[in-house]
Amino acid sequence: MIGILDSGTGGLTVVRALMEALPRVQMVYLGDTARAPYGGKSPETIKAYALQNAAFLVGKGVRALVIACNTVSSCAAGDLASRFDLPVFEAVSPGAGQALEVSRKLRIGVMGTRATVESGIYPRKIQALNPEAKVFCAACPLLVPLVEEGWLNRPETNRIVKKYLHPLKVRQIDTLILGCNHYPVLKKTIQRKIGMRVKLVDSARALAVRLKALVAGNPEYITDAEYSGNRETCRIYLTDTAARFRKTAGLIMGKDISVRRADI
Amino acid sequence: MIGILDSGTGGLTVVRALMEALPRVQMVYLGDTARAPYGGKSPETIKAYALQNAAFLVGKGVRALVIACNTVSSCAAGDLASRFDLPVFEAVSPGAGQALEVSRKLRIGVMGTRATVESGIYPRKIQALNPEAKVFCAACPLLVPLVEEGWLNRPETNRIVKKYLHPLKVRQIDTLILGCNHYPVLKKTIQRKIGMRVKLVDSARALAVRLKALVAGNPEYITDAEYSGNRETCRIYLTDTAARFRKTAGLIMGKDISVRRADI
Numbered sequence: 001m002i003g004i005l006d007s008g009t010g011g012l013t014v015v016r017a018l019m020e021a022l023p024r025v026q027m028v029y030l031g032d033t034a035r036a037p038y039g040g041k042s043p044e045t046i047k048a049y050a051l052q053n054a055a056f057l058v059g060k061g062v063r064a065l066v067i068a069c070n071t072v073s074s075c076a077a078g079d080l081a082s083r084f085d086l087p088v089f090e091a092v093s094p095g096a097g098q099a100l101e102v103s104r105k106l107r108i109g110v111m112g113t114r115a116t117v118e119s120g121i122y123p124r125k126i127q128a129l130n131p132e133a134k135v136f137c138a139a140c141p142l143l144v145p146l147v148e149e150g151w152l153n154r155p156e157t158n159r160i161v162k163k164y165l166h167p168l169k170v171r172q173i174d175t176l177i178l179g180c181n182h183y184p185v186l187k188k189t190i191q192r193k194i195g196m197r198v199k200l201v202d203s204a205r206a207l208a209v210r211l212k213a214l215v216a217g218n219p220e221y222i223t224d225a226e227y228s229g230n231r232e233t234c235r236i237y238l239t240d241t242a243a244r245f246r247k248t249a250g251l252i253m254g255k256d257i258s259v260r261r262a263d264i
Numbered sequence: 265m266i267g268i269l270d271s272g273t274g275g276l277t278v279v280r281a282l283m284e285a286l287p288r289v290q291m292v293y294l295g296d297t298a299r300a301p302y303g304g305k306s307p308e309t310i311k312a313y314a315l316q317n318a319a320f321l322v323g324k325g326v327r328a329l330v331i332a333c334n335t336v337s338s339c340a341a342g343d344l345a346s347r348f349d350l351p352v353f354e355a356v357s358p359g360a361g362q363a364l365e366v367s368r369k370l371r372i373g374v375m376g377t378r379a380t381v382e383s384g385i386y387p388r389k390i391q392a393l394n395p396e397a398k399v400f401c402a403a404c405p406l407l408v409p410l411v412e413e414g415w416l417n418r419p420e421t422n423r424i425v426k427k428y429l430h431p432l433k434v435r436q437i438d439t440l441i442l443g444c445n446h447y448p449v450l451k452k453t454i455q456r457k458i459g460m461r462v463k464l465v466d467s468a469r470a471l472a473v474r475l476k477a478l479v480a481g482n483p484e485y486i487t488d489a490e491y492s493g494n495r496e497t498c499r500i501y502l503t504d505t506a507a508r509f510r511k512t513a514g515l516i517m518g519k520d521i522s523v524r525r526a527d528i
Contacts, residue, residue: 040504045298145409242306
């Protein structure tokens with residue numbers, strides 16, 4: 001059984017990709033909707049919350065932890081790995097690796113929350129793999145609230161996306177990492193504003209691809225005696241189960257799902 | 265000594281107004297920046313956090329509680345009053361009263377967070393004072409992040425304000441309550457978009473006016489043996505003391521202030 005932690009509901013895109021690839025894998029998801037968004041908070045707060053959230057999942061008996069959120073991955077992956085005796089998979093490395101695979105000029109842009117950008121994790125990870133790469137980051141703090149309000153194809157959103165991407169465009173990037181689970185729903189707008197030749201890398205999808213390979217090679221993650229049989233394959237916990245969070249969760253999972261409340 | 269609780273730093277506008285009017289009043293402020301914003305969360309989460317925050321202030325020995333935040337006032341004022349044996353002052357009633365004083369046609373608009381609007385508190389409070397009044401509410405969820413990003417005079421913000429105000433404008437309101445501490449910095453834009461004849465009511469200022477009268481009549485709130493003398497008149501605690509929160513706090517208070525971290 002795999003534990004997946006996220007600051008909200010966006011990490012369910014990773015869950016869904018995994019369920020489609022490996023229908024038998026058992027998962028427990030925790031989205032900290034009560035304290036979200038994390039993107040503007042300090043690394044100390046993000047670490048403290050991530051440790052509490054991970055402890056909740058570890059208490060459920062998971063055998064591996066997946067951090068579906070870029071912000072948490074940026075600030076707390078090391079702390080989680082050293083605190084818990086479990087493999088920890090984070091959301092930054094897969095996208096960083098994939099960007100290097102697809103980039104020709106090694107000029108890579110990254111969109112992220114303020115906490116992700118200020119952590120400097122993307123340049124560090126990318127340049128550790130290839131020191132020749134140039135990495136340019138843009139903090140895009142308004143995109144999370146815009147997406148959460150469903151303002152996807154509105155002129156205001158398009159203008160704000162254009163403004164955020166301008167500094168990356170003048171740096172002539174050829175690859176752009178969508179370094180937050182909220183951004184892929186703005187993919188068309190982002191592609192149009194950054195230019196059709198720039199390759200987009202979806203960090204959540206890159207994480208799901210890496211996890212698929214990993215889970216397929218480690219059957220102990222897949223099944224769990226306690227949860228075999230006809231039980232649901234993913235239990236979803238949210239710290240705030242307000243109707244709008246349940247609705248978003250249902251939209252991402254593409255079906256009627258039951259959501260449990262976690263008190264943390 | 266008075267305890268002032270808020271979801272973030274916006275409630276410091278109330279603190280500042282009080283300090284200017286009554287320089288000797290002792291205050292302790294708690295802003296829950298780590299878990300903010302509250303405006304999109306469920307009433308259950310807001311109540312739970314408000315109770316924890318109030319307990320922190322009560323532990324500091326305050327003799328009255330002021331809820332500077334409209335969202336917390338909307339969802340948790342009753343719970344705080346019944347849980348703690350202290351006078352509790354909330355941010356909705358003063359603005360509601362002032363709106364009735366200045367409105368001629370009794371057609372009153374309210375801008376607020378989603379939680380404030382969904383609570384229905386403004387129509388309830390206003391109609392309890394005058395059942396003839398018509399109250400029209402608009403949830404403005406993107407204004408808090410726009411203000412926090414400092415996007416005050418940008419065309420994107422102006423367009424979004426216009427969009428939010430449109431349903432109030434067609435109802436021909438003559439008075440508009442700014443039902444969130446973040447909105448007064450957008451006052452000029454709001455006035456332009458709603459029309460110059462509509463009277464704006466600043467709920468934070470209305471609260472400060474009411475508190476001044478109250479504190480002046482109750483000297484036990486003002487001084488406190490433990491904090492008399494040359495000590496600072498307001499101790500400010502934030503649950504996340506990231507540089508951007510400290511900066512905002514300093515901007516509102518108009519001077520270099522020291523901020524303490526509260527672990528809640």
